[in-house]
Amino acid sequence: MEVGTTQAAFLLNISTARVRVLLKEGRIQGAYKNGRSWFIPLNNQGIPEIIPGRRGPDGTWNKGQRTTKTVIHVLPTVVQANQKNATSLPAVNIQQGDRYNVCHEAEILGPCKIVYQPHQITRTQGREKSLWIEVDPEVQIIHKVFSEVRE
Numbered sequence: 001m002e003v004g005t006t007q008a009a010f011l012l013n014i015s016t017a018r019v020r021v022l023l024k025e026g027r028i029q030g031a032y033k034n035g036r037s038w039f040i041p042l043n044n045q046g047i048p049e050i051i052p053g054r055r056g057p058d059g060t061w062n063k064g065q066r067t068t069k070t071v072i073h074v075l076p077t078v079v080q081a082n083q084k085n086a087t088s089l090p091a092v093n094i095q096q097g098d099r100y101n102v103c104h105e106a107e108i109l110g111p112c113k114i115v116y117q118p119h120q121i122t123r124t125q126g127r128e129k130s131l132w133i134e135v136d137p138e139v140q141i142i143h144k145v146f147s148e149v150r151e
Contacts, residue, residue: 002039027051071095072133103143110139
């Protein structure tokens with residue numbers, strides 16, 4: 001089975017930018033490019049095989065399974081600023097462990113639930129943290145950032 005860069009990043013628990021660097025360095029075994037798309041084969045454990053680097057520390061990809069849920073928030077302050085200033089800044093915040101991705105669109109490839117808890121907001125969280133989508137750790141999320149306004 002083969003996957004693209006987004007799926008490989010999810011399986012390795014690293015960013016898509018890091019996957020592209022590894023591809024450029026030729027460190028993902030069996031990966032090949034067809035047109036503009038990368039095709040990355042999976043090993044018998046269902047993850048891409050990374051060739052270790054010659055210098056620096058050992059890679060930290062996929063040392064263990066994700067244990068925390070992914071949380072997705074819509075940022076109302078950004079939505080309001082976009083309306084006021086006629087801009088289109090990304091207003092969706094995806095938190096996976098200690099990593100944050102801000103984007104325009106999030107596609108959830110599995111079960112999820114929406115949670116609203118208006119009375120459990122702490123002072124530091126603010127109103128933006130009272131409504132969110134929760135996704136189990138093993139569910140993949142594909143996020144997109146648009147370069148220009150879509151109609």
